[in-house]
Amino acid sequence: MKTIDIVVPCYNEEEVLNNFYEVTKSWCDKIEGYDFSFILVDDGSRDRTVCIMRELAAAHPEVRYISFSRNFGKEAAMYAGLSNSTGDYVIVMDADLQHPPSMFPDFIAGIEEGHDCVAAKRTSRKGEAKIRSFLSRRFYKVSNRMSDVKLEYGAVDYRIMTRRMVDSILRLSEVQRFSKGIFTWVGYDTKWIPYENVERELGTSKWNLRSLLRYAIDGITSFSTAPLRFVSAMGFFICFAAFLYLIFIVIKTLLGYNDVAGFPTIICLILFLGGIIEFSIGILGEYIARIYMESKHRPIYIARESNIPGMEGVSLPKNSTKETEPEDKTERPE
Ligand code: UDP
Ligand code: MG
Numbered sequence: 001m002k003t004i005d006i007v008v009p010c011y012n013e014e015e016v017l018n019n020f021y022e023v024t025k026s027w028c029d030k031i032e033g034y035d036f037s038f039i040l041v042d043d044g045s046r047d048r049t050v051c052i053m054r055e056l057a058a059a060h061p062e063v064r065y066i067s068f069s070r071n072f073g074k075e076a077a078m079y080a081g082l083s084n085s086t087g088d089y090v091i092v093m094d095a096d097l098q099h100p101p102s103m104f105p106d107f108i109a110g111i112e113e114g115h116d117c118v119a120a121k122r123t124s125r126k127g128e129a130k131i132r133s134f135l136s137r138r139f140y141k142v143s144n145r146m147s148d149v150k151l152e153y154g155a156v157d158y159r160i161m162t163r164r165m166v167d168s169i170l171r172l173s174e175v176q177r178f179s180k181g182i183f184t185w186v187g188y189d190t191k192w193i194p195y196e197n198v199e200r201e202l203g204t205s206k207w208n209l210r211s212l213l214r215y216a217i218d219g220i221t222s223f224s225t226a227p228l229r230f231v232s233a234m235g236f237f238i239c240f241a242a243f244l245y246l247i248f249i250v251i252k253t254l255l256g257y258n259d260v261a262g263f264p265t266i267i268c269l270i271l272f273l274g275g276i277i278e279f280s281i282g283i284l285g286e287y288i289a290r291i292y293m294e295s296k297h298r299p300i301y302i303a304r305e306s307n308i309p310g311m312e313g314v315s316l317p318k319n320s321t322k323e324t325e326p327e328d329k330t331e332r333p334e
């Protein structure tokens with residue numbers, strides 16, 4: 001019998017996790033010939049998420065879980081799930097039931113047709129803030145123009161992959177991960193299955209405009225160096241324009257048309273060039289920051305608890321299902 005691991009990143013999902021398990025499990029039970037298991041990854045939740053995971057793991061042998069020492073982000077949670085998966089196929093999905101498990105049969109059919117990946121693609125963004133949809137569309141346009149790694153518009157992190165594709169993904173060990181790009185970068189053929197957006201029933205989205213902007217910058221800088229080339233090109237054209245202007249002034253002076261007017265021109269040019277220089281340094285800074293972070297070779301995540309035997313430095317669950325000790329609630333400066 002083939003095995004399928006379901007990797008689920010969870011951050012403050014106490015309201016939905018039990019329901020998620022029930023609904024998803026009932027779909028797994030309907031599918032014959034496959035052995036499903038869950039890898040729930042608690043991304044440093046501050047609510048009872050990890051307690052629920054312990055309870056689920058105690059009650060159901062097919063549930064494995066990993067709990068992070070703090071919030072490392074969804075990308076790190078997916079990585080942890082994938083790197084601890086052992087199944088022939090791996091499904092990645094959200095905990096909030098926005099990724100309908102009713103697509104499992106189509107996923108499995110697709111993979112049995114010989115695709116290495118079958119992924120869900122939203123056809124609508126119903127229920128989402130207009131500004132978010134608009135910015136998201138812009139992001140895909142800009143990113144696809146700049147990078148050779150073409151992202152599929154509407155793609156979500158809900159997909160099934162074969163073992164060999166998962167192993168390829170794990171070979172990309174960068175700390176600052178942008179999974180949408182990584183999934184595309186590793187290649188293999190992907191079958192896209194469209195679905196209608198489902199609104200989150202309980203809990204709240206963990207993203208805000210600021211974190212989405214950060215995500216977009218990560219996306220572009222991870223897979224494209226076009227902004228750096230753009231900066232060089234811009235510098236070149238400004239120099240060229242300045243040179244033409246210089247010739248113009250020399251000729252004007254030689255012809256005796258030298259007046260002291262032009263104060264506004266100078267101010268405008270200084271401001272314009274100053275702005276461009278700041279902007280360029282900012283772009284360079286983004287890349288240097290990434291080199292700096294990668295050069296530290298920090299682990300992608302740190303787990304503090306798991307029921308997966310053999311995870312290094314990780315404690316096995318206590319038998320109690322009581323709430324974990326209250327965490328230090330002070331916000332860490334970023
Ligand atoms: N998530 C996570 N770590 C984070 C933020 C989110 O593991 O720092 C998980 C979250 O629990 C959910 C999934 O990632 O299972 C998608 O998050 P969310 O529903 O907030 O995103 P949206 O659906 O609004 O894009
Ligand atoms: Mg969601």
